Every structure is written in structure tokens, then in C-alpha cells.
Amino acid sequence: MKILVQWAKSVPEDWEEVDSDDWHKLAKKDKGSPLDDQSGLIASINVQGVIFTDFDYCHVESIADRGCRVSFWNDDDPRGITCWEFLPLAPDPQVGNQHNTRQSRVVYSDDVTTRDLYQNIEKTILRSKEEFESPPAHRIRHGHKLLDAELRKNHDEITTKRGWREWIEGVPAEKIHGGKVRG
Secondary structure, eight states, X not given: OEEEEEEOOSSOOOOEEEEGGGGGGSXXXXXXXXXXXXXXXXXXXXXXTEEEESOSEXXXXXXXXXXXXXXXXXXXXXXXXXXXXXXXXXXXXXGTTEEEEEEEXXXXXXXXXXXXXXXXXXXXXXXXXXXXXXXXXXXXXXXXOXXXXXXXXXXXXXXXXXOGGGOOTTOOXXXXXXXXXXX
């Protein structure tokens, strides 16, 4: 599945498109490395219009049915680990059988506040933090939290808005117009 990555750099650039199968081939820097003009630390990830930022660790893997799973977490964060699953767009009876996203998430946390927050959210499963199986270290990539307001603004301004309608793999040609799923 298509993944959009924005690298954290001293001079920001727009999204780079990669396939979830190639996640492990992405450039990698150690957590806390200084920003320069080289790839290796991630500012943001976009999958079907869901944007992930401000994480210490991220892992992407392909899953069955040509989908992918995005897992991210932070050091010393009681909220735990969040894993989103994305499947290719498909007809959705709730919107007149128009193509729509198929997304779900698992939150691994033992924090009471976090569990209360996610308890009644549709397509969200809660599990204990100890149930999370950490991916191999060589497949994890590090994020860089853009805490400097000006640097965050520069990264945000350079990124092209990319929404879920652009994930057209497997969508019949008659349902696509201009590279996007018809609305």
C-alpha cells in the first residue's frame, strides 16, 4: 500500500511516496540525531489521509489483502502504542456502495485515562500494553518531533494536501477521475 513520508529536515520537502513493502529500505537515523538535509528522521506519515506526527518510533508493515499496519509510540508515554490498519478502498453500503476507507485501530495501553478515551470509539480495540509485539529493531524508523514552531510551520506549509481518495489501487477505472476516487 502507498505510504507518504515527510522527512524531518533542516529545509523541509514535500511527501515522498513509498510502498509499505519497502518500509525497511527507508533511510534510518538514530533517535535524537540532529536535523540536516538528509533523510532518516520522520516528521509525518500519511496513509489514506490519516497523518501521523510527533512520535519517537514508527513501524509500517504490509498485511493481508494489500493493506498495511502503522504502529507508533513514544518513550515514557502512558498512552501506550497505537496500531492503525488500512485496507484498500472498497464499496461501503453505509454510503450507497461508493468506495470508502476501511480503517481500524488497536490501542495498547494500561493507562486508565487513555482506555476511557478510546473505549467507545468505533473500530478501535483496546489491549494491554504487554500484548504488543514489538517489531524487529531494524524495521523501526524514528520520528522527530518538530517542537520548534517555525520549523513545524515550514514542514506543514510545504506538504501537499493528500486525502484518502488518492488511494486508488484496486478501484475500478470507471470510479476514478483525475487520479482520485469519484465523490
